[in-house]
Amino acid sequence: MHYDFHWQVLWSGQSGRWLLQGLGTTLAISSLAWLLAVGLGILSGALRTVPWKALRAVAAFYVEFFRNVPLLVWMFFWYFGVPPLLPEAAREWLFDHGAEFWAGMFALGVYHGARMSEVIRSGIQSIPKTQFEAAVAMGLTTFQAYRLVILPIALRLIVPPATSESLNLLKNSSVALTISVAELTFQTRQIETYTARAIEALTAGTVIYLVLCVGIATIMARVERRFAIPGLIARGG
Amino acid sequence: MLDLSVIVNNFAFLVVQGLLGLGGFTGGTLRLAIPAIVLGFVLGIFIGIARLARAWWISLPATLYVEFFRGVPLVMVIFWIWFIIPQLLRRPIPEYGVALTAFVVFEAAYFGEIVRAGIQSVPRGQVEAATALGLTRAQSMRFVVLPQAIRNMVPSLVTQMIVLFKDTSLASIIGYVDLTKAAQIVNNREIRPFELYLFIAVVYFVFTYSMSRIAARFERRLA
Numbered sequence: 001m002h003y004d005f006h007w008q009v010l011w012s013g014q015s016g017r018w019l020l021q022g023l024g025t026t027l028a029i030s031s032l033a034w035l036l037a038v039g040l041g042i043l044s045g046a047l048r049t050v051p052w053k054a055l056r057a058v059a060a061f062y063v064e065f066f067r068n069v070p071l072l073v074w075m076f077f078w079y080f081g082v083p084p085l086l087p088e089a090a091r092e093w094l095f096d097h098g099a100e101f102w103a104g105m106f107a108l109g110v111y112h113g114a115r116m117s118e119v120i121r122s123g124i125q126s127i128p129k130t131q132f133e134a135a136v137a138m139g140l141t142t143f144q145a146y147r148l149v150i151l152p153i154a155l156r157l158i159v160p161p162a163t164s165e166s167l168n169l170l171k172n173s174s175v176a177l178t179i180s181v182a183e184l185t186f187q188t189r190q191i192e193t194y195t196a197r198a199i200e201a202l203t204a205g206t207v208i209y210l211v212l213c214v215g216i217a218t219i220m221a222r223v224e225r226r227f228a229i230p231g232l233i234a235r236g237g
Numbered sequence: 238m239l240d241l242s243v244i245v246n247n248f249a250f251l252v253v254q255g256l257l258g259l260g261g262f263t264g265g266t267l268r269l270a271i272p273a274i275v276l277g278f279v280l281g282i283f284i285g286i287a288r289l290a291r292a293w294w295i296s297l298p299a300t301l302y303v304e305f306f307r308g309v310p311l312v313m314v315i316f317w318i319w320f321i322i323p324q325l326l327r328r329p330i331p332e333y334g335v336a337l338t339a340f341v342v343f344e345a346a347y348f349g350e351i352v353r354a355g356i357q358s359v360p361r362g363q364v365e366a367a368t369a370l371g372l373t374r375a376q377s378m379r380f381v382v383l384p385q386a387i388r389n390m391v392p393s394l395v396t397q398m399i400v401l402f403k404d405t406s407l408a409s410i411i412g413y414v415d416l417t418k419a420a421q422i423v424n425n426r427e428i429r430p431f432e433l434y435l436f437i438a439v440v441y442f443v444f445t446y447s448m449s450r451i452a453a454r455f456e457r458r459l460a
Contacts, residue, residue, distance in 0.1 A: 070406035
């Protein structure tokens with residue numbers, strides 16, 4: 001196979017700016033969705049372990065339904081399906097303020113919230129039940145026991161799986177290109193369309209994703225060591 | 238409000254064409270998902286074993302393969318295959334070939350990690366016993382380690398199969414007519430996005446949730 005590489009297409013014309021904009025949008029949509037996912041994940045993950053059946057059932061329904069349906073379907077659902085049901089004024093405001101970004105962010109956050117929930121639940125369930133019982137015996141309410149005892153321990157235990165789930169969220173933000181959010185993969189395709197240099201454009205996008213993922217994983221490995229609970233996690237050196 | 242007639246009228250197209258792939262279009266979620274799961278797992282076994290090889294020139298490429306594909310989005314891999322394969326073969330290939338190749342290549346990295354973890358979960362004593370009995374390394378892998386490893390892998394394998402099943406919806410990006418694309422096609426004509434996308438969400442859910450239920454029961458029986 002013979003192929004003449006023209007790497008200069010990546011910095012001539014508008015390509016460089018497009019890539020930077022794409023990177024910015026990817027980071028923006030991912031971090032907002034991450035905040036939503038962590039909030040929903042902690043809430044529903046904790047609710048799945050509380051001693052009240054009705055709350056457990058609501059949380060279980062959310063987790064099972066949202067994580068078992070493809071993210072792409074959720075993107076279409078939140079972008080095409082839901083806005084027509086909103087009141088006129090809300091819909092107009094949304095479409096004046098980048099509806100695809102908000103729908104994509106919401107789809108990503110709600111989907112990954114359900115997945116994050118499972119990570120947090122397994123963290124909570126790995127804590128011996130006696131911790132909760134001791135907290136209640138000390139006179140804490142269930143809410144206080146979760147906030148002051150259970151969750152602080154659980155969140156320190158789950159740093160590794162939560163990191164890999166967060167990286168999944170970052171990579172999955174590329175699905176938002178289907179509802180035309182101008183994130184990194186979308187901009188890579190745009191460069192390809194304008195320059196007809198597929199390999200160069202895809203290489204640039206791929207390298208940026210790899211650097212992001214490897215970089216975050218390296219930083220989180222440090223964080224994990226810092227937050228490890230001494231004596232609780234045996235880490236192979 | 239909720240107008241279900243759009244589902245009833247297009248039920249055959251959505252399910253027979255979109256889900257099963259029997260119809261005018263080359264498509265179908267199951268026709269893509271099932272071979273992708275089987276081939277991805279087979280390639281994953283080789284990659285998982287290669288990662289544990291003693292020779293660095295076997296284990297290093299396998300490790301790089303896994304790390305690469307776990308660091309890039311699937312959408313990106315689909316676009317790569319879409320552009321690269323026709324360049325290499327010097328002729329256009331159908332969406333089905335592109336999608337299947339992309340899923341097998343991508344998911345094999347994840348299956349490979351599951352296989353590696355499964356093999357590592359088999360106690361060393363088993364291999365030593367097999368060697369003491371006179372089995373070669375290949376024989377002990379084939380007859381002693383893999384059967385036990387696969388048993389330990391079942392939960393993660395099912396999870397990965399569910400992930401792959403859901404991921405096949407991304408094949409619609411390059412025009413493959415799966416369940417998601419079928420819903421898009423119907424929606425372009427009928428403009429009932431809420432009903433259509435909710436309906437296919439339920440169809441996906443029925444499949445993935447029953448897979449995870451069956452797996453949970455299977456796990457209890459093995460335990």
